[in-house]
Amino acid sequence: MNNYERTELIENYLDGELRGNDLEKFELQIQTDKVLKEDLFLQREIRKVLTSDEFDLRMKLIEIGERYQAEKKIVKKRKPVLTYTVLSLIVIAVFSSVFFFNNRLTNDELFEKHYKHYSSETLTQSVEISYEDIYINALRVYDKNQYNEAITMFNQVSVSSPYYYSKEYFTGLSYMELKNYNEAIKHFKIVIDSNESLITESTVWYLALCYLKTNQNQQAINQLNKLTSNDSDFKVQANEIIEEIKE
Amino acid sequence: MYNDNQILIGLKAGNYTVFDFLYSKYRDKVIEYVVKNNGSETEAEDVLQDSIVNVYKRLKISDIIIDKNFDVYFTTVYRNNWRTIAKIKNKRTFTDEFPEDLIFEEIDFYKEYQYAQFHRLTAIKFKELKSDCQKIIEQYYTHKKSLNEIAYLMEYENVQSVRNKKHRCLEYLRELIKNHTNYKNLSYE
Secondary structure (H helix, E strand, O other): OOHHHHHHHHHHHHOOOOOHHHHHHHHHHHHHOHHHHHHHHHHHHHHHHHHOHHHHHHHHHHHHHHHHHHHHHHHHHHHHHHHHHHHHHHHHHHHHHHHOOOOOOOHHHHHHHHOOOOOOHHHHHHOOOOOOHHHHHHHHHHHOOOHHHHHHHHOOOOOOOOOHHHHHHHHHHHHHHOOOHHHHHHHHHHHHHHOOOOOHHHHHHHHHHHHHHOOOHHHHHHHHHOOOOOOOOOHHHHHHHHHHHHO | OOOHHHHHHHHHOOOHHHHHHHHHHHHHHHHHHHHHOOOOHHHHHHHHHHHHHHHHHHHHHOOOOOOOOHHHHHHHHHHHHHHHHHHHOOOOOOOOOOOHHHOOOOOOHHHHHHHHHHHHHHHHHHHHOOHHHHHHHHHHHHOOOOHHHHHHHOOOOOHHHHHHHHHHHHHHHHHHHHOOHHHHHHOOO
């Protein structure tokens, strides 16, 4: 008996479809056939799992866990870059205040000063490719600076995907690279409104820069104010921009 | 943000957003605790998931009366879970003081642990199946649809085609589980 025939026979037994001689024969067979007995046990246990309330919950938790692991990798790998960026900005800010005191920057200048391309390279190197091929491939295209193509691929990631909010984030970044800030704003807002993502703080930052670039100063300040708490990675930059705009 | 009552209601209803909220709130705490007490991050993820499942199962049986607040309650649950697993794995080196009287229920720990492991393994392997296999298995076992209904829903030519496909998918799932190291280590029988 091959694997398939064994599966079929056990299924027929568990579904109560074996009758008469067939049933008697099967019950005798499980006494002597060790593999059949083991598979019967396993198939019965699998059924129990599949029919339990717990199964749906487990599936949800595994999905959430995978998403957190993927997103955590983005945040984790970004931190040293952020630290260097923030330190550099402090030096630049001190330098600027000495030599260019009272010289107010325009929104475009502020944007150019603060906007740094966000690389997804670390993510594409670390996430297992087998899980969400579309999303991973889209990130690769994004890393090659092919933003229009990346947007088309990100659009193929479904709402039910665990990477849905991450792809919205990268779609927003792609639009920023294409200088289509109004379109970028729409995608960043989806991420922020969801409140489901670990990358919310970064999203707020880029959304603020988009508002800045499109001269929506009050909206920019509203977002930047969210980043002025002590534990924010963008605290220094956010305060600096707020000061500049308010002057 | 959810208050204690909203968390309990959301958990009982199987609300995805509440699960996500608990995951984000406790993930780092559980990892810190488990790693500090001789475990790994992967084990910590399992402990967190099992703890959420435990609370969910308790809520399904009856309402939970919480003495202080949900945070204290859930902290007790995940710490007890890790203590259980650590005992099973003979990882007894605990760095914190944890009074025995905080263990609120005597259960057959080992059986419970194996049960959770098997559930997790089945769910993980199920996710590896192709989407048509997942759908056919879900429709038949989880949603209890008849083969006729599945043939209609999934546009199969006839019932026999559905039956064959179901058997193929189940065979594949069974072999995935059977050949996994965790199953071999479970001595589940």
